[in-house]
Amino acid sequence: MxxxxxxxxxxxxxxxxxxxxxxxxxxxxxxxxxxxxxxxxxxxxxxxxxxxxxxxxxxxxxxxxxxxxxxxxxxxxxxxxxxxxxxxxxxxxxxxxxxxxxxxxxxxxxxxxxxxxxxxxxxxxxxxxxxxxxxxxxxxxxxxxxxxxxxxxxxxxxxxxxxxxxxxxxxxxxxxxxxxxxxxxxxxxxxxxxxxxxxxxxxxxxxxxxxxxxxxxxxxxxxxxxxxxxxxxxxxxxxxxxxxxGMTSEQASQPVRQKHIQEALWLRATRGGLYIPFSPVAQATKSGEALGVITDLFGDELASIVSPNAGWVITQRGIGPVHQGEFLVEIGLALE
CATH class of the missing domain: 3.40.630.10 (Zn peptidases)
Structure with a gap:
């Protein structure tokens, strides 16, 4: 180039x-x-x-x-x-x-x-x-x-x-x-x-x-x-x-195979409470798989955060308090 x-x-x-x-x-x-x-x-x-x-x-x-x-x-x-x-x-x-x-x-x-x-x-x-x-x-x-x-x-x-x-x-x-x-x-x-x-x-x-x-x-x-x-x-x-x-002659190492994303979905908090993530980033996910859960202060489940499509978890919120509507997870969908 x-x-x-x-x-x-x-x-x-x-x-x-x-x-x-x-x-x-x-x-x-x-x-x-x-x-x-x-x-x-x-x-x-x-x-x-x-x-x-x-x-x-x-x-x-x-x-x-x-x-x-x-x-x-x-x-x-x-x-x-x-x-x-x-x-x-x-x-x-x-x-x-x-x-x-x-x-x-x-x-x-x-x-x-x-x-x-x-x-x-x-x-x-x-x-x-x-x-x-x-x-x-x-x-x-x-x-x-x-x-x-x-x-x-x-x-x-x-x-x-x-x-x-x-x-x-x-x-x-x-x-x-x-x-x-x-x-x-x-x-x-x-x-x-x-x-x-x-x-x-x-x-x-x-x-x-x-x-x-x-x-x-x-x-x-x-x-x-x-x-x-x-x-x-x-x-x-x-x-x-x-x-x-063309700025240098050296190149760093690369992975054997890259994954190509076509689209992404943002999943948000449907309830306010404590978000507890399940799936680490870069992990493949299936449609219907639970990626995390929102609980009240006593640990009772308020909402399950479920992947609507198969793909990869490319961003995952850490454990912590969330208000309704806050970003939680980003799912990358595979290029078809």
């Missing part, structure tokens, strides 16, 4: 071949006049080549990708590769400071409002997250390259390792993303449909960047604390994509 090769600047970080350059992107101004900056780091390879963006922390309580980015920086400290890695460990800074999924400044899910909006086009009463996304998108569009958006199950759930992409339309862009997804080494590969995204997850980074003509992958792995195994999955996936892009 070949991509445009050029020197890039991101915010205050000015590209310098063979160097590690840190900087910031100003995304907003706070009520006390202080600037709100998103930290960035450019790993500038010794030779020219493609640009690969690594985004984490669109949700402020997801840390697997953050740890993976730290390890990638250490792994490539010699800068013996072609092109540029743009590291953005936390996009949603105010949510990260609050140790929360969404920013306390507006409560918006930052991964449902891409491509954001400029201040003169913002649609929410409190529009902080819109402005942040708009600024980051402008940086990505200006520099170009390939984007990996990293996520996990945060502090409440665990995700099986899966890579997703949105083949917006047939052609070279879709083929680029399909090839990159295939080499990641992730256990599950999901070509996400427009119908699913409209219905379940509109306005995600992966979807909107693809629609803008920018190749993009979604990485999901781990959660509920940072596990070394999940961090390594993300790290290997990045290294494999770098190899596919």
């Amino acid at each position: 070949t991509m445009l090769s050029r020197m890039i600047n991101v915010g205050t970080a000015v590209h310098k071949p063979g160097s590690i350059v840190r900087g910031t992107v100003k995304v907003a101004e706070l009520c006390d006049g202080a600037d709100l900056d998103v930290p960035v780091c450019l790993l500038c390879g010794k030779e020219p080549g493609p640009t690969l963006w690594l985004l984490n922390g669109i949700h402020g309580n997801e840390f697997v990708g953050l740890r993976a980015i730290q390890k990638i920086k250490d792994f490539h400290h010699s800068l013996d590769f072609k092109g540029t890695l743009v590291l953005v460990p936390i996009v949603n800074i105010t949510a990260y400071r609050a140790k929360a999924r969404s920013s306390p400044l507006d409560g918006l899910d930052m991964n449902r409002i891409w491509p954001g909006n400029s201040i003169d086009r913002a649609i929410h009463l409190f529009a902080h997250s819109e402005l942040v996304v708009d600024r980051i998108v402008k940086e990505i569009v200006e520099t170009g390259g390939f984007v990996i958006s990293m996520h996990d199950g945060s502090t409440i759930a665990t995700c099986a390792p899966y890579v997703g992409y949105f083949p917006h339309k047939e052609g070279e862009l879709a083929e680029q993303m399909a090839r990159a997804a295939a080499v990641t080494g992730f256990e599950f590969v999901w070509a996400r449909s427009a119908d699913y995204l409209r219905r379940q997850q509109p306005g995600t980074a992966n979807q909107i960047l693809s629609e803008l003509g920018i190749p993009s992958l979604l990485f999901e792995a781990g959660g509920v604390g940072v596990a070394d195994e999940s961090v390594q999955v993300i790290l290997n996936g990045v290294l494999n994509v770098m190899h596919e892009l």
Whole structure:
């Protein structure tokens, strides 16, 4: 896979071949006049080549990708590769400071409002997250390259390792993303449909960047604390994509066989109570199989959470209290 090769600047970080350059992107101004900056780091390879963006922390309580980015920086400290890695460990800074999924400044899910909006086009009463996304998108569009958006199950759930992409339309862009997804080494590969995204997850980074003509992958792995195994999955996936892009000559190990997902179902809490999960992530499930149970405070069963279809458990909520309507389990359906 070949991509445009050029020197890039991101915010205050000015590209310098063979160097590690840190900087910031100003995304907003706070009520006390202080600037709100998103930290960035450019790993500038010794030779020219493609640009690969690594985004984490669109949700402020997801840390697997953050740890993976730290390890990638250490792994490539010699800068013996072609092109540029743009590291953005936390996009949603105010949510990260609050140790929360969404920013306390507006409560918006930052991964449902891409491509954001400029201040003169913002649609929410409190529009902080819109402005942040708009600024980051402008940086990505200006520099170009390939984007990996990293996520996990945060502090409440665990995700099986899966890579997703949105083949917006047939052609070279879709083929680029399909090839990159295939080499990641992730256990599950999901070509996400427009119908699913409209219905379940509109306005995600992966979807909107693809629609803008920018190749993009979604990485999901781990959660509920940072596990070394999940961090390594993300790290290997990045290294494999770098190899596919022609940035490196080395490729990490891959599983023998990947499973392809066609669609996904979200199961929610039908009652309020204590959720107790049964099935671990990546496990195959049958139609009618109980994946967990909701009990009252004394252990009496209120509701059984049953899989409506055969597939795989790709996200599973951990044990804990739930209100009616909260997300519990995601089932991946096999590609037919």
